[in-house]
């Protein structure tokens with residue numbers, strides 16, 4: 001499809017999905033499933049996952065009563081317009097202004113510079129009638145920082161932009177189809193007025209007289225919509241990883257290469273230890289991210305209930321966990337999808353493998369809802385704060401509870417003696433805790449050598465990110481272990497999940513061996529025992545690998561991959577796909593007479609000379 005056709009077709013699908021949701025009707029969970037089967041980014045994502053939650057989280061009761069019924073019936077369509085051309089990560093650096101005019105009781109929205117243009121919001125370019133806009137609030141000449149406003153963008157009769165608004169699509173993005181179904185947009189305000197009651201005023205307010213009443217709750221609640229979406233992105237990482245792994249595993253069982261004895265059948269590539277060493281940790285990650293996603297959903301629900309009761313104590317941890325896990329799982333999934341493409345050899349590069357499109361549509365997850373490095377630095381700040389409070393009498397809780405055992409974890413030596421010890425959950429956990437704590441403490445010690453803490457933080461950014469990643473990996477490993485301790489139906493299933501859990505943990509040790517050795521969390525002998533155990537686990541997973549991806553229950557239609565077909569009938573179907581290509585409509589291609597023939601003729605002429 002051309003960009004226009006793709007965009008229009010996505011509108012068609014979105015509206016059809018919305019119709020089904022209402023007619024059947026579908027529950028919230030079923031509607032989310034439908035979104036996955038629709039399988040294309042579109043305006044519904046932003047309307048439901050950001051616009052509506054932003055009003056719910058930041059609007060007053062009156063604002064919710066006014067706007068939510070309209071949004072819930074989709075009589076208005078909204079998006080989330082925060083990022084600008086000049087600033088995305090640095091939210092406090094946004095430039096759009098919302099200046100209160102006491103004469104008219106309105107805010108004047110203005111884009112003072114080119115860099116202040118809103119740039120990127122999905123659904124903004126062509127579809128949305130409304131947006132939650134983030135702008136600097138100015139009253140009586142004073143800048144109160146960034147706040148949210150509900151703004152009508154387009155005329156409800158003919159969809160034209162309202163006077164004072166310039167709006168459009170930012171252009172083609174990475175990949176052929178991928179995210180191009182979405183109208184990520186730009187927007188500029190030229191002294192555009194909105195009534196005062198369209199500032200989202202649950203947290204802070206502006207009175208009729210123009211007095212600014214700051215929030216008596218943490219201002220970070222304004223970032224609540226991002227926390228909510230980051231949480232859902234973690235479960236989505238599992239879904240995308242599982243999809244790529246399903247394709248690569250099934251194809252690796254079909255594909256044969258080398259190893260023929262006396263003209264016999266060749267070896268299935270899934271039997272090569274190198275293939276297993278690349279593939280099975282990704283299979284394990286798909287399960288691991290699913291379990292940590294379930295736990296994160298619980299954490300998010302818990303913090304939401306606490307916030308409703310004005311208990312803000314766990315907000316920093318919820319922010320650190322959602323930011324860190326969003327970052328870690330999306331980076332691993334993007335890399336994992338690309339690895340799956342390579343695991344499928346040359347055919348993985350074909351569009352009909354399903355992997356190029358999956359990569360193109362997935363990879364921006366490393367950037368949207370917060371650049372992954374910027375988010376890990378938030379985790380690092382949280383860790384540095386926690387380390388600095390050790391010994392102050394305030395016991396670390398939740399995911400940093402292990403830091404409360406700092407004395408032990410800083411000096412303990414791993415008691416792994418034989419390969420099977422690596423199947424002991426307590427020993428594995430302690431290894432990850434020791435590594436994470438020692439990396440965090442090492443950063444804190446290095447930071448303390450700087451007179452200026454912020455300067456020190458800047459200098460140590462790379463180490464801080466590594467420490468944050470170590471902490472996040474510990475969370476994933478520990479939640480996998482907790483899952484295994486709970487009820488899992490079927491002994492066989494539990495054994496398989498145990499194998500995957502240890503593969504997940506041991507491959508991380510292998511991958512980040514430098515961290516584990518340099519922090520003395522393990523010795524080089526224990527590292528080689530881990531590798532030995534890993535190989536044995538691969539052997540145990542091998543006979544069940546296809547069943548473990550079948551368990552994701554993805555239909556062929558959803559996978560969209562010739563290589564990942566359930567029936568394994570890959571080669572005839574590759575031919576079928578190839579023959580469908582428009583280039584094969586004719587035997588002699590268009591352009592032959594114009595370019596190829598004259599070239600060949602010229603060659604023949606010169607050969608004769």
Ligand SMILES: CCCCCCCCCC/C=C\CCC/C=C/C(=O)SCCNC(=O)CCNC(=O)[C@H](O)C(C)(C)COP(=O)(O)OP(=O)(O)OC[C@H]1O[C@@H](n2cnc3c(N)ncnc32)[C@H](O)[C@@H]1OP(=O)(O)O
Nearest residue numbers: 039040045049082088089091092220223236319368369370
């Ligand atoms: C085919 C299938 C496709 C897959 C389909 C899957 C669908 C998946 C769902 C997708 C849904 C929608 C699609 C995505 C659309 C994308 C939308 C966007 O990208 S919206 C824009 C997102 N923008 C960002 O994320 C910006 C990143 N930056 C920030 O969040 C902040 O600016 C930050 C955290 C970097 C720094 O904040 P700030 O500038 O305020 O710094 P401060 O120093 O002032 O921080 C103060 C203090 O606050 C703490 N803090 C920061 N954020 C939060 C928070 N969210 N909650 C709680 N606390 C927070 C910070 O740590 C500081 O704490 P302190 O104790 O003072 O150190």
Ligand SMILES: Cc1cc2nc3c(=O)[nH]c(=O)nc-3n(C[C@H](O)[C@H](O)[C@H](O)COP(=O)(O)OP(=O)(O)OC[C@H]3O[C@@H](n4cnc5c(N)ncnc54)[C@H](O)[C@@H]3O)c2cc1C
Nearest residue numbers: 080081082083087088089120121122364367368369370373
């Ligand atoms: C597909 C897609 C959809 C999007 N949808 C929306 C939307 O609906 N609404 C919306 O408002 N926005 C949206 N965005 C914007 C998105 O949220 C931002 O692009 C994102 O937050 C990253 O910000 P940035 O572009 O400013 O990156 P930058 O911050 O400019 O990042 C560039 C580089 O600088 C590094 N960097 C930046 N700051 C630091 C630092 N302090 N320390 C170390 N390194 C640093 C980063 O790691 C990165 O390598 C979307 C983006 C994409 C790609």
